[in-house]
Amino acid sequence: MKEKNAARWTKENALANARRYCVYQERCHSEVRNKLLSHGLYGDFLEEIIASLIEEDYLNEERFAIHYAGGKHRIKGWGRHKIELELRKKQVSAYSIKVALQSIGQDDYHDQIRRVLERRMQYVADQIKEVQEHEIVQYGLRKGYSYEEVQTALKAIRDKGDQ
DSSP states (O other), X not given: OHHHHHHHOOHHHHHHHHHHHHHHSOOOHHXXXXXXXXXXXXXXXXHHHHHHHHHTTSOOHHHHHHHHHHHHHHHHOOOHHHHHHHHHHTTOXXXXXXXXXXXXXXXXXXXXXXXXXXXXXXXXXXXXXXXXXXXXXXXXXXXXXXXXXXXXXXXXXXXXHHO
């Protein structure tokens, strides 16, 4: 069924649909490629559409990476390691990943890890202190923060609580 629809698609129709797909939200190259492949578009036809989207600035990998990293950091509280892993899964270039991770402000990053860990502390407050500590560290690591970052944030939280 998809092949019949794809056979009727002209380059203009496919390009218009791809533009609409990219305008809705920032997309990476692999997402657009997979979408076009799912509609039965292959080969040079697919590559021409992607090239047109890049030329017209509907598709910009660096811009996607910056938006993705910022959103995942602010909204989901992800750390740099998890963001980098997910961008690699989306086949984003190493340069774009580097730019995206640098776009996250250092102060904002440290504030966010403290907020994430403080929320988790409230969740595990009724557990034994050693278990609580282990759970908070593991949670921070799962969120994509390094062990050192988690320990530094925990120290800052404790120092703030002692005052």
